[in-house]
Amino acid sequence: MSMTATVAHAHADPHHIGRAAEHPGPAPKRIVTAYGFWVFLLSDIVMFSCFFAAYAVLSGQTAGGPKGSEIFEQRNVAIETICLLLSSFTCGMASIAADVRNRFWFYLGMAVTCVLGLIFLAIEFREFADLVARGYGPSRSAFLTAFFSLVGCHGLHVSAGVLWLLTMMAQVFAKGFRADVLRRMMCFALFWHALDIIWVGVFSVVYLLGGGA
Amino acid sequence: MLGKLDWSAIPFDQPIPLIAGGVVLAGILAVLIWVVVKGHLPYLWHEWITSVDHKRIGAMYILLASVMLLRGGSDAIMMRIQQAIAYQSQGYLPPEHYNQIFSAHGTIMIFFVAMPFVIGLMNLVVPLQLGVRDVAFPTLNSVGFWLTATGALLVNLSLVIGEFARTGWLAFPPLSELSYSPGVGVDYYAWSLQISGVGTLVAGINLVTTVLKLRTKGMNYLRMPMFCWTTLASNLLIVAAFPILTATLAMLLLDRYLGFHFFTNEAGGNVMMFMNLIWAWGHPEVYILVLPAFGIYSEVVSTFSSKPLFGYRSMVLATMAICIISFMVWLHHFFTMGAGPDVNAIFGIASMIIAVPTGVKIYNWLFTMYGGRIRFATPMLWSVGFMVTFIIGGLTGVLVAVPPADFMLHNSMFLVAHFHNVIIGGVLFAAFAGFEYWFPKAFGFRLDERWGKVGFWFTFVGFWVTFMPLYIVGMLGMTRRMQHYDVAEWRPWMLVAAFGMLLLTIGVLAQITQVVVSVRNRDALRDRTGDPWDGRSLEWATSSPPPVFNFAFYPDVRGEDAYWALKQHAKEQQLGDHPGPEYQDIEMPRNSPTGFVCAFFATVMGFALIWHIWWMVILGGVGAFATFVVFAWRDHDEYVIPAAEVERIDRINIEERRSLVSMAGAV
Numbered sequence: 001m002s003m004t005a006t007v008a009h010a011h012a013d014p015h016h017i018g019r020a021a022e023h024p025g026p027a028p029k030r031i032v033t034a035y036g037f038w039v040f041l042l043s044d045i046v047m048f049s050c051f052f053a054a055y056a057v058l059s060g061q062t063a064g065g066p067k068g069s070e071i072f073e074q075r076n077v078a079i080e081t082i083c084l085l086l087s088s089f090t091c092g093m094a095s096i097a098a099d100v101r102n103r104f105w106f107y108l109g110m111a112v113t114c115v116l117g118l119i120f121l122a123i124e125f126r127e128f129a130d131l132v133a134r135g136y137g138p139s140r141s142a143f144l145t146a147f148f149s150l151v152g153c154h155g156l157h158v159s160a161g162v163l164w165l166l167t168m169m170a171q172v173f174a175k176g177f178r179a180d181v182l183r184r185m186m187c188f189a190l191f192w193h194a195l196d197i198i199w200v201g202v203f204s205v206v207y208l209l210g211g212g213a
Numbered sequence: 214m215l216g217k218l219d220w221s222a223i224p225f226d227q228p229i230p231l232i233a234g235g236v237v238l239a240g241i242l243a244v245l246i247w248v249v250v251k252g253h254l255p256y257l258w259h260e261w262i263t264s265v266d267h268k269r270i271g272a273m274y275i276l277l278a279s280v281m282l283l284r285g286g287s288d289a290i291m292m293r294i295q296q297a298i299a300y301q302s303q304g305y306l307p308p309e310h311y312n313q314i315f316s317a318h319g320t321i322m323i324f325f326v327a328m329p330f331v332i333g334l335m336n337l338v339v340p341l342q343l344g345v346r347d348v349a350f351p352t353l354n355s356v357g358f359w360l361t362a363t364g365a366l367l368v369n370l371s372l373v374i375g376e377f378a379r380t381g382w383l384a385f386p387p388l389s390e391l392s393y394s395p396g397v398g399v400d401y402y403a404w405s406l407q408i409s410g411v412g413t414l415v416a417g418i419n420l421v422t423t424v425l426k427l428r429t430k431g432m433n434y435l436r437m438p439m440f441c442w443t444t445l446a447s448n449l450l451i452v453a454a455f456p457i458l459t460a461t462l463a464m465l466l467l468d469r470y471l472g473f474h475f476f477t478n479e480a481g482g483n484v485m486m487f488m489n490l491i492w493a494w495g496h497p498e499v500y501i502l503v504l505p506a507f508g509i510y511s512e513v514v515s516t517f518s519s520k521p522l523f524g525y526r527s528m529v530l531a532t533m534a535i536c537i538i539s540f541m542v543w544l545h546h547f548f549t550m551g552a553g554p555d556v557n558a559i560f561g562i563a564s565m566i567i568a569v570p571t572g573v574k575i576y577n578w579l580f581t582m583y584g585g586r587i588r589f590a591t592p593m594l595w596s597v598g599f600m601v602t603f604i605i606g607g608l609t610g611v612l613v614a615v616p617p618a619d620f621m622l623h624n625s626m627f628l629v630a631h632f633h634n635v636i637i638g639g640v641l642f643a644a645f646a647g648f649e650y651w652f653p654k655a656f657g658f659r660l661d662e663r664w665g666k667v668g669f670w671f672t673f674v675g676f677w678v679t680f681m682p683l684y685i686v687g688m689l690g691m692t693r694r695m696q697h698y699d700v701a702e703w704r705p706w707m708l709v710a711a712f713g714m715l716l717l718t719i720g721v722l723a724q725i726t727q728v729v730v731s732v733r734n735r736d737a738l739r740d741r742t743g744d745p746w747d748g749r750s751l752e753w754a755t756s757s758p759p760p761v762f763n764f765a766f767y768p769d770v771r772g773e774d775a776y777w778a779l780k781q782h783a784k785e786q787q788l789g790d791h792p793g794p795e796y797q798d799i800e801m802p803r804n805s806p807t808g809f810v811c812a813f814f815a816t817v818m819g820f821a822l823i824w825h826i827w828w829m830v831i832l833g834g835v836g837a838f839a840t841f842v843v844f845a846w847r848d849h850d851e852y853v854i855p856a857a858e859v860e861r862i863d864r865i866n867i868e869e870r871r872s873l874v875s876m877a878g879a880v
Contacts, residue, residue, distance in 0.1 A: 025430040025767055032349050036422040043414060043452045050460035050490060054475060061481025063474075139472035142481030149467060149475075167842060180850065 030183055037187040041194045044157075048198050051153050052205060055146040059210065063141035068210030071136060073127070077207045080123050081199065084158075087116035088196045095189045101177045110169050113192070117162045124155050147206065154202055157195050164188055216825035217397065222375045227310065233287070234373035263804040265351035266761055267336050270358050272655055274333025275648065277358075281325040281365055286721060288318035290714055293679070297711035299697035300704045311696040312379035313398065317368065319382025320402060323498070324409055325365045327636065330644040331505040332361075332416050335444045338651055339420060341752035341759065342438045344429030344768040344775070347802065349422035350415075352844065355808030357415035363812045364409025367819050371401040375823070378402040381694065383495065384465065386476035386487050391469045399469065400823045403462045408815050410459050417451030420444055429751070431770035435529070438750040439515075439522055442529050443508030446536040447501050453540070454497035461490040488550060492543040500539040503635070504532060506643030507574055510596045513646050514578045516746050517593040518585030521774050524577040531570035531577075538567045548619045557616040564614035568607060575600060590746070591665035595646035598673045599638055606634030609684070627687025630680045637676055645672075645724070653745045657757045658735040664727035672720030679713030682706035741869045749777040756866040762799045762854060765863035796860040800851045807844040811837055 027035070059068065094109030128148065131137065138148035168188050171181050224230050248254055261269055291314055295304045306314065340348055348354050371377040378398040380389045389399045424445040428437070465487070467473040474482040515522040522528060544552060544560040552560075578600060587593070609631040613619050622628055645668075653659045686703045731738055743756040751768055752759075754776045772778055818833025820826075 022431055023428055023433045023770075026345055026428065027426040032422060032426045035426050036349055036418055039418045039421050039452055040414075043418065043456045046453055047456035047460045050457050050464075053490075054460075054464065054486060057483055057486050058475070058481060061474075061483070063480040138467075139474065140480070142474040142477075142483065145467075145473040145475055145480075145482070149464065149473065163838070167845070171845060174846070175848075184845070 033183045034186055037190055041190060051150040052201065055150045058142040058146040061142035065141040065144060066136055071131060072207050072211045074211060076123055076127060077203065080120050081203055083116045083120040084196055084199050087113045088193055091189055091192045095185065098177060098182060098185045106172060107169060110165055114162060114165050117158055121155060121158055151202060151206065154198055161192055161195060218824040223373060230372050262809050263806045265355050265802050265804055267340050267348045267354060268655060268759065270354050271333045271337030274329045274336060274358055277362055277365060278326050278330035278333060281321055285318050285321040285326055288314045290718060293711045293714040296707045301699050303697055308696045309379060313377045315694055316378045316381055321368060324406060327502050327640050328413060329361055331502060334647045335420055335505055337655055338752055339423060339441055339444050341763055342441050342750050343427060343432055344751045344764060344770065345427045346763050348419050349427055350419050351802045352805050352807055353415050354419050356811050357412040359808040359812030360412030360815055361409045363816045363819065364405040366816060367401060367405040375401065383491055386465065386484055387478050389465060390477055397823050403466050404819045404822050407459065407462055408819050410455055413451060414455045417448040417455065420448040421452055429767045429770060436770055436773050439511035439528055440508035442532050443504040446532045447504040450497045450501045450536060450539065454494045457490060457494040461487065488547050492546045495546065496543040497539045500535055502640045504535065506640045509643040509647040510578060510599060513592045513596045513650050514581050516748050517588045517590060518582045520581055520585040523580035525773060527573055528577050531573040534570040535567060538563065542567060545614055548616045549623045561614050561616045565611055568611050571607060575604065591662055591669060592646040592650035594666065594669045595642045598669065599642040602638030602676065603635060606631060606638050610635060622687060624693055625687040626683045626691045626693055629693045630683035630687060633680050653740040654752055654757050658731065658738040658740055659745055661727050661731045664723055664730055668720050668723035668727055671716050671723055675713050675716030675720050678716055679710050682710045743866060749774040751775050754779060760862045762801055765796060765859050766794065796856040798856050799854045799859055801854060803850055803852050805844060807840055810840045814840060
């Protein structure tokens with residue numbers, strides 16, 4: 001029956017257009033996992049967009065407190081940005097190393113990524129602590145509320161990323177490059193790159209636009 | 214040590230919550246003791262609590278929703294009684310208690326009844342309709358369910374420990390800010406929703422991925438059953454909208470816990486930003502609920518009319534149109550709050566436009582029935598009842614979408630009547646229709662038709678008697694959320710509405726009776742063939758209840774209404790011994806307590822956050838992380854069902870079906 005159907009199909013459809021459009025069945029696990037994680041990342045970006053929107057609404061509401069241009073330090077932000085962009089590169093190297101099952105380069109790539117992430121977090125923490133010490137904490141004005149929340153939300157994501165990164169290294173150490181470990185590594189890499197993209201948004205909207213004005 | 218928690222949190226001076234809490238607690242204890250004494254605990258643990266089977270998880274979602282329906286329904290009964298007697302008097306509920314009740318009623322009905330009910334049905338049915346063995350992420354699915362249960366638990370905990378929000382179901386600031394709501398009520402509200410929101414997001418991601426990436430051979434997009442389409446649309450909305458709720462509640466919590474100024478009156482905070490953000494989630498939420506409902510009606514109407522769905526492609530188009538337009542109408546929830554005529558006009562028109570695809574759907578269902586051989590089984594009754602009811606709700610919706618009319622009706626009882634009209638008439642009727650329709654699939658026996666019809670008629674009539682008076686008092690000027698009133702014209706209508714509530718209560722009791730009676734008569738009601746309704750889509754192609762792997766082979770789909778085509782083909786061929794491919798081993802995901810343990814720690818953490826018990830917060834967080842690490846460390850995440858076992862199970866089903874086909878042939 002299926003033979004005849006296929007034959008009949010071939011006559012009616014010499015270029016196999018219909019058959020090409022026929023759904024081949026469930027996708028392999030690797031595709032499904034990465035796809036699901038992409039969907040999660042999209043939802044995470046929607047969440048960030050709310051904080052961006054809040055920042056856009058509240059950035060002028062300084063309530064007599066400091067404006068952005070008075071508190072942002074371009075040099076620090078530049079170092080932060082360089083750290084994150086470099087860490088994306090090293091994270092990519094670690095992914096390639098995982099794909100070719102090279103433990104040494106995997107550990108090295110992940111370790112450098114981790115250090116760069118920690119430097120980023122340290123600079124951000126110092127910036128926050130400095131602002132709070134000067135009395136410019138998030139309760140000072142709606143602008144500072146939105147600033148601390150948006151940048152802090154990204155910082156929390158990076159912290160979670162570092163925790164995940166260390167867990168991934170431990171897992172490769174204990175379990176090797178198993179299929180499920182590689183799938184998780186792929187998700188981690190997606191996550192880390194997505195944080196970079198969000199940082200580009202934070203850098204532009206908060207520090208570049210706010211710093212100039 | 215225990216943060217803000219001390220003995221004053223227990224409302225010893227208020228008998229109603231205390232007695233209610235005591236009764237619930239006694240009930241839970243009784244069930245627990247019965248389970249332990251009877252030795253069911255290992256069964257429950259291995260087969261249900263740790264299950265990652267989408268069918269089991271779906272059933273647990275629906276059970277959670279049903280239990281919470283009783284809780285939310287009790288709140289509704291209390292409110293109807295209060296408004297019936299609180300004419301020129303204080304009634305029996307003091308204002309602070311009444312405010313908690315209407316807030317809890319809305320929160321529970323939306324987040325812990327409607328949401329788990331539709332997510333449960335989607336979980337149960339969609340993988341079967343797609344012809345696959347499970348959802349994309351089975352363990353995450355379990356995590357999502359248990360986090361939803363955590364949220365429900367926390368809301369109910371507020372009954373006896375502390376208080377619930379008095380701010381309405383969306384906790385508008387500045388009322389919900391610390392200066393006006395210093396108690397833990399808003400914190401209970403916000404943390405419950407944060408935790409269950411994570412669960413909902415997980416379910417959304419899971420189902421989107423399932424529909425887009427896991428379909429059987431030949432199941433092209435335009436061959437998917439309508440319910441799969443509406444599931445896709447609804448879960449796309451979950452993925453796009455629930456993060457907004459998470460962000461908004463996070464901002465509110467930051468205001469309350471750390472003195473931020475997102476929505477405060479001081480230091481430049483912006484209250485209208487909350488309105489915009491919450492409704493940018495809130496309006497899509499309406500369609501998150503009602504789109505799967507439309508899918509259920511499509512399945513039911515087509516099955517019980519014995520016809521393919523009329524205008525399948527237009528239905529798909531209408532679904533996706535609603536999916537998109539639903540994000541462009543949020544401002545109609547606050548026309549009166551100073552947006553100006555141009556903005557109001559644009560959103561008013563967008564709101565009316567969304568009625569067009571909905572109207573398309575109504576006509577499609579009517580034309581599906583036209584010329585069909587209609588069987589009025591209980592699911593079909595709910596569907597027809599929906600069409601009649603929902604049209605009224607839709608029309609009043611278009612009415613309040615007109616900004617000048619909305620200025621008269623905003624926050625009146627007319628609005629209350631409108632959204633109950635669409636949510637009960639749309640979502641709840643669908644939940645019941647789906648429950649009746651797919652119950653045999655989930656448990657292997659049908660529900661008692663007689664009690665089902667009693668339940669339908671009482672609920673249907675009860676709905677009209679309860680909510681039509683609310684339209685009228687709304688026109689007479691009654692605003693929502695009134696603890697007492699002095700207007701004589703409203704009184705008779707409130708009495709009628711209370712009587713309607715009695716009918717609704719009888720309807721619910723009839724449905725509970727229906728389940729009990731059906732369980733007792735389950736042998737007589739047994740569904741041996743797996744196809745009790747003469748169905749059209751693939752869930753009916755496997756046995757009832759389906760084996761854990763759903764299908765021995767991935768079905769090969771050649772067109773719409775895949776199973777119907779298969780049956781026609783089988784009748785023509787007399788279902789000859791199809792040699793078929795060899796049976797093969799099937800790998801299935803192993804059960805995992807990850808979801809349950811994770812939810813345990815989430816409960817600890819949520820409770821600690823509400824009461825400012827910081828060491829416990831850390832404990833909960835570390836515990837949840839450790840749970841995931843342990844899960845990530847396990848070495849065997851799948852087990853194998855041997856081919857011989859698959860063959861044995863599949864043969865039984867084939868034999869039953871063969872007898873069905875030969876009987877049909879004889880007729």
